[in-house]
Amino acid sequence: xxxxxxxxxxxxxxxxxxxxxxxxxxxxxxxxxxxxxxxxxxxxxxxxxxxxxxxxxxxxxxxxxxxxxxxxxxxxxxxxxxxxxxxxxxxxxxxxxxxxxxxxxxxxxxxxxxxxxxxxxxxxxxxxxxxxxxxxxxxxxxxxxxxxxxxxx
Amino acid sequence: xxxxxxxxxxxxxxxxxxxxxxxxxxxxxxxxxxxxxxxxxxxxxxxxxxxxxxxxxxxxxxxxxxxxxxxxxxxxxxxxxxxxxxxxxxxxxxxxxxxxxxxxxxxxxxxxxxxxxxxxxxxxxxxxxxxxxxxxxxxxxxxxxxxxxxxx
Numbered sequence: 389x390x391x392x393x394x395x396x397x398x399x400x401x402x403x404x405x406x407x408x409x410x411x412x413x414x415x416x417x418x419x420x421x422x423x424x425x426x427x428x429x430x431x432x433x434x435x436x437x438x439x440x441x442x443x444x445x446x447x448x449x450x451x452x453x454x455x456x457x458x459x460x461x462x463x464x465x466x467x468x469x470x471x472x473x474x475x476x477x478x479x480x481x482x483x484x485x486x487x488x489x490x491x492x493x494x495x496x497x498x499x500x501x502x503x504x505x506x507x508x509x510x511x512x513x514x515x516x517x518x519x520x521x522x523x524x525x526x527x528x529x530x531x532x533x534x535x536x537x538x539x540x541x
Numbered sequence: 542x543x544x545x546x547x548x549x550x551x552x553x554x555x556x557x558x559x560x561x562x563x564x565x566x567x568x569x570x571x572x573x574x575x576x577x578x579x580x581x582x583x584x585x586x587x588x589x590x591x592x593x594x595x596x597x598x599x600x601x602x603x604x605x606x607x608x609x610x611x612x613x614x615x616x617x618x619x620x621x622x623x624x625x626x627x628x629x630x631x632x633x634x635x636x637x638x639x640x641x642x643x644x645x646x647x648x649x650x651x652x653x654x655x656x657x658x659x660x661x662x663x664x665x666x667x668x669x670x671x672x673x674x675x676x677x678x679x680x681x682x683x684x685x686x687x688x689x690x691x692x693x
Contacts, residue, residue: 423659433586433594433652441586441655471665499586499652500594500689502664509659514583514628517653538653 391489392416395522395533398484403526406480407458414523419534421512427451428466428505430478436497438489440537441513442482446474448505450529466505475501481533489537542645544673545569548686551637552677559633560611562679570674570685579685580604580660581619583627585635586652593649593690594666595635597627606681619658628654634686667691 396413403411428451431443446454448466455463455473463470479501490496504511513519517538524531549566556564579598587593599607601619608626609616616623631654639649657664666672666689674687 431584431655433588433655435586435588435650435652439651439653441653443655468665468668472668475665475667497588497650498592499588500592500666500670500691502584502594502666502689504657504662504664506659506662509657509662511655511657512624513653513655514625515653536653 390518391485391520391535391537392522394485394488395481395520395535398481398488399522399524399533402477402480402484403524407454409454409457409526411524411526414525416520416522418519419521419532421510423508423510426507427509428470428474428503429511430474430476430501430503431511432475432478432482432501433499434482434486434496434537435499437495438537438539439515440496440517440535442478442485442536443511443534444474444478444481444531445511445534446531447529450526450531453527453529454531471503471505475503485535542642542647544688544690545675547638547641548634548673548675548688551634551641552675552686555630555633555637556677560607560630562607562610564677564679567676567678570676581623581627581656581658582664583624583631583654583656584664585628585631585654587635587639587649587690588652589649590647591649591690591692593688595631595638596664596687596689597631597634597684598664598687599627599684600682603679603682603684606679607684624656624658628656638688
């Protein structure tokens with residue numbers, strides 16, 4: 389699927405360089421609005437001639453492990469540090485994917501990351517956009533990176 | 542920039558002209574971390590001279606009432622129609638705000654709307670961002686329009 393390799397490259401690059409974790413990609417798929425349980429999602433909007441949304445969805449357990457590795461400090465619950473780390477991760481992933489899709493730097497602009505978390509929620513993108521999600525695994529835990537894109541011609 | 546006023550005016554205009562519901566803006570919430578007890582939200586990113594996220598947050602019955610009025614149909618649960626309607630409202634609100642701030646020489650581009658629904662969720666913004674939340678009331682209850690932003 390288009391963009392799946394870009395997601396894999398960006399995610400592996402950021403996880404190995406910033407978080408010091410090797411993550412293994414699985415097969416890409418098209419996510420619908422499945423429920424997310426006891427999870428946290430970092431999402432960021434892309435605006436400009438190409439519009440879209442990038443999201444990273446993690447179980448609480450994976451988010452705590454990633455934040456601990458990312459910040460180099462122990463975190464035990466989904467607190468402000470974790471929310472900021474997962475939002476920042478979405479921001480870095482979006483920045484990396486932008487640099488692949490828009491090397492000139494003029495076509496895509498990033499908005500502000502948000503973190504959504506809770507026991508039970510769904511996230512779905514509403515525009516008529518192309519969507520691809522890649523699952524990743526590390527240390528027996530998993531997360532998903534989802535990209536939605538729409539080109540305005 | 543008075544975002545509370547911009548939100549109040551834009552929201553009232555869109556509800557009057559496009560959804561045909563009377564709404565009353567209330568005073569903005571004191572900044573802080575109120576948890577809004579909501580079951581369906583739509584959010585959209587804005588970027589350019591500032592980076593921002595605009596959201597509309599509704600309890601279930603209010604979300605159903607607003608979407609039903611906009612679509613002219615009875616809605617009984619938070620389904621794809623409700624999410625689409627709220628997403629479209631967030632898009633119109635963001636468009637209205639973009640237009641209002643452009644008169645102050647602030648240029649913004651919109652991303653695409655995303656819906657969040659569920660029985661238990663919280664949405665947070667990065668540390669250091671500003672947040673303005675304006676509550677509105679309709680017959681069925683209260684909903685919130687929120688902007689979180691950072692100056693670039």
